[in-house]
Amino acid sequence: MPELLEVEAYRRQAEATVGRTIVRVELFDPAYWRGERRPDELEGATVEGTRRIGKLALLDTDAGTLGLRFGMTGRLLVDGAASIDQLVYTSGRDLPEWHRVAVRFRDGTTMTLTDPRRLGWVELDPDETRLGPDAVSVRPAVLREVLGSSSAPLKARLMDQKHLAGLGNLLTDEILWRAALDPTREARSLTPVEVRRLHRNMSRVIADLGHRGGSHTGDLQAARSPGAQCPRDGRPLRRDSVGGRTTYWCPHHQR
DNA sequence: CCGGATGTTCACCT
DNA sequence: GAGGTGAACATCCG
Known part of the structure; x- marks a missing residue:
């Protein structure tokens, strides 16, 4: 579903994670992670802020910037809740097998990227100059x-x-x-x-x-x-x- | 069964 | 280099 409006809604949701410390990045779908830097480099990092450029959502941490790409069907679940997407093409349905990446925080909360079609991806320090x-x-x-x-x-x-x-x-x-x-x-x-x-x-x-x-x-x-x-x-x-x-x-x- | 789908990227032309 | 087309990616939905 994501164009700029949806990605902005996800970014706003991700704002709730500012100040939290990451304990683990769980990769259910290895192909979903792109780029040189690895997910475990985020362990121990603290989220400092969120940004959005076009359809790219960004979480700035003290160990790098996590970039989230949602493809055509990606959605973000923060603390178990989806944002305002009652009108998603999937009718809001979410199956566990669509979960691609989960970011676990020290306080026990989780941010999950779910994406049935797997056209999105996640990357540490994405090239923002391409936008x-x-x-x-x-x-x-x-x-x-x-x-x-x-x-x-x-x-x-x-x-x-x-x-x-x-x-x-x-x-x-x-x-x-x-x-x-x-x-x-x-x-x-x-x-x-x-x-x-x-x-x-x-x-x-x-x-x-x-x-x-x-x-x-x-x-x-x-x-x-x-x-x-x-x-x-x-x-x-x-x-x-x-x-x-x-x-x-x-x-x-x-x- | 088939066609189409909110995105990105690449190969191959012109 | 710019731009067009078509395909691929993978899966769901009508």
């Missing part, structure tokens, strides 16, 4: 630079994590639908006025869907099925592949 500015805080001028240098389709550029971090397939479709912009347009073809409009709607969609409960709560999401109509003007929606992802959009008002 562009976070979509939540990006300034309009920076967004203009991100778009202005690219001949890629607008949607593909917005989802390219090394240029702009955090937007996934659902958020991006919703943002472009609300901003009335054609996802297939060349990114650099946007006028300054259109970039402003895009930026404004990006912020609005992130805020609105955050309140509603996640990336899947958009107006367009409800219409994500074959033969669906645009919730704004009732015209037939198109279903195309843009940037390698299924894209729903309204050719009537998105231009």
